Amino acid sequence: MTTARRDTYTPETLLSVAVRVFNERGYDGTSMEHLSKAAGISKSSIYHHVAGKEELLRRAVSRALDGLFGILDEEHACVGRAAERLEYVVRRTVEVLIAELPYVTLLLRVRGNTDTERWALERRREFDHRVAGLLRAAAAEGDVRGDIEVRLATRLVFGMVNSLVEWYRPDGRGTSEREVADAVVQLAFSGLRRAA
Template identity: 90%
Template structure:
């Protein structure tokens, strides 16, 4: 077999280690020395696999962005009543956030100091606008409340969903992905107050 199990690093396996450290210490707060300690190889060996610190960031945020934009191409996000497409996107966002948690976490924390970070921020804005369009259509259909501005509502809903990366941890017998997605959809659309 030519593709036997490797016990050495690939760019991908190294990335998973790096992203964990980035999320722990922050990107700027992480040195190549920190990464080498966490990976168990020397600092210079890292450069055998990747071009440098910023490439690791670029790979990570790319993966997160691919996951998010992929949602918008799915069938249920493209056909049907706007409010139902919106609900689908919200639910899928939670699923992507949880399944790609470390990568999305990194994406949501970039500040814009480097070119890579500014590119990531731009793509995030693009995604936000796409979802805002959905909400605008649902409002035009009369399916969501009209007394809160569309842009404001979008930002608040994104705020709730994105906050997942601050506390959701997939390990052990915590709460499941499905349970979180249900809760988010209930709160976003139905609110906190008792319904009847």
């Protein structure tokens, strides 16, 4: 038996423990027992805060999705030439991804076995769709190349951005958030090749 700590959790702090365990064990592989052990409180104490693990998942991916969709409402994402708006969205996505690293990591690993997971996948597709729309507009305005199919280009650019969850570690030596965001924007828009 674990000696249960006194429950000093708020929904917020409990969520951060749950997200860590989901990312370590996978959502499917996590039981309420695992959450209870990781939090050091009883299962009934957890049920005092949430209806179950799916609610924790929903709250966690909502936090990531709110961060991402919030970007699209920011002024620089709405005003100006589409290419500049797109560049802004790419940079801010890197920033949100780093600021909410465990939450976005969980969102990106969601596979779609429960209603919440299917909803999260649907929202991710909606975000990709909005960004693809920006890219299409930028191509129509002549600022972005038109020879790569828009959906494919969107997937590749966000493949690069999203790869951060696999290797970016905030306390790692070196690479700052700013340096990563600059590098992503430079590569996505100008590529590796030195301008002639």
